[in-house]
Amino acid sequence: MPVSLTNLTKYYGNFCVLDHVSLQIEGGMFGLLGPNGSGKTTLMRLLATILRPSAGQMFIDNIDVLRHPARIRAQLGYLPQDFGFYKRLTAYETLSYIATMKQIARAERHQQIRQVLEQVNLIDVARRRVGGFSGGMCQRLGIAQALLGNPPLLIVDEPTAGLDPEERLRLRNLLVRLATQRTVLLSTHIVADIEASCTALAVLNQGRLVFTGTLTDLVEQARGRVWQVETTPEQWEQLHADLRIVSSRSSGAKMLLRVLADDLPLAGATSVEPGLEDGYMAVMHGVRPAEVVHA
Numbered sequence: 357m358p359v360s361l362t363n364l365t366k367y368y369g370n371f372c373v374l375d376h377v378s379l380q381i382e383g384g385m386f387g388l389l390g391p392n393g394s395g396k397t398t399l400m401r402l403l404a405t406i407l408r409p410s411a412g413q414m415f416i417d418n419i420d421v422l423r424h425p426a427r428i429r430a431q432l433g434y435l436p437q438d439f440g441f442y443k444r445l446t447a448y449e450t451l452s453y454i455a456t457m458k459q460i461a462r463a464e465r466h467q468q469i470r471q472v473l474e475q476v477n478l479i480d481v482a483r484r485r486v487g488g489f490s491g492g493m494c495q496r497l498g499i500a501q502a503l504l505g506n507p508p509l510l511i512v513d514e515p516t517a518g519l520d521p522e523e524r525l526r527l528r529n530l531l532v533r534l535a536t537q538r539t540v541l542l543s544t545h546i547v548a549d550i551e552a553s554c555t556a557l558a559v560l561n562q563g564r565l566v567f568t569g570t571l572t573d574l575v576e577q578a579r580g581r582v583w584q585v586e587t588t589p590e591q592w593e594q595l596h597a598d599l600r601i602v603s604s605r606s607s608g609a610k611m612l613l614r615v616l617a618d619d620l621p622l623a624g625a626t627s628v629e630p631g632l633e634d635g636y637m638a639v640m641h642g643v644r645p646a647e648v649v650h651a
Contacts, residue, residue, distance in 0.1 A: 364412035433502030443487030492523025578630035
């Protein structure tokens with residue numbers, strides 16, 4: 357299901373949260389990457405018809421979102437960043453309540469609930485109260501409620517935040533599987549989530565779009581700009597102030613630093629192959645705010 361945004365802008369009072377964002381999403385698993393406060397959640401809420409933009413256009417499957425919000429709601433499932441369930445209800449009762457709110461016919465309700473519970477691997481705990489669920493199980497139940505009605509567009513906002521590594525991996529694999537049958541828009545500030553699940557992405561910074569393209573395209577933004585520097589722990593403090601350090605680790609009595617720089621940062625530094633995190637840092641810190649890299 358294609359999504360098209362043109363000059364999408366959102367103000368809260370005099371504060372600009374989204375600044376003329378134009379973006380094309382063709383389908384599959386698409387990532388929206390950026391730090392906290394970059395405007396990701398606002399963009400998700402606009403697409404979910406919870407908010408209206410101050411300016412700009414949004415089309416989902418060639419339907420004008422602003423003119424036909426009810427038609428859009430019928431075609432999307434939404435998992436917000438912050439949500440809660442009634443803890444005394446079971447997983448099945450929770451989904452039954454939400455299915456009723458979605459106006460799913462009673463004759464179809466039971467079959468749909470069982471289907472989504474199986475999709476998120478919660479069918480064995482369908483009769484357990486939600487109050488006893490782990491964080492990852494609650495997130496999967498959140499995905500299940502978004503899948504009710506079999507929407508062709510799934511919007512998920514920071515779904516892995518706060519999860520342990522095993523639950524994060526399970527949830528990412530679930531989203532990738534779901535994306536084979538629908539468009540999944542994943543918002544996150546975690547580069548590893550994008551790297552493990554998406555084929556294309558956009559990067560937001562301070563409400564502005566600074567990159568859109570494939571994962572390979574993003575890696576290429578750091579080509580020739582990533583260096584490994586060997587130093588001592590005593591020198592690290594000074595170098596930390598002078599260089600843009602992507603990562604650092606101890607190696608015996610030495611420190612190995614991964615540095616982002618346009619030119620040789622220090623004598624003895626060696627050029628290394630870039631990764632997705634390097635590309636992300638390059639577009640976040642090496643591109644003027646008004647400039648967008650369209651790969």
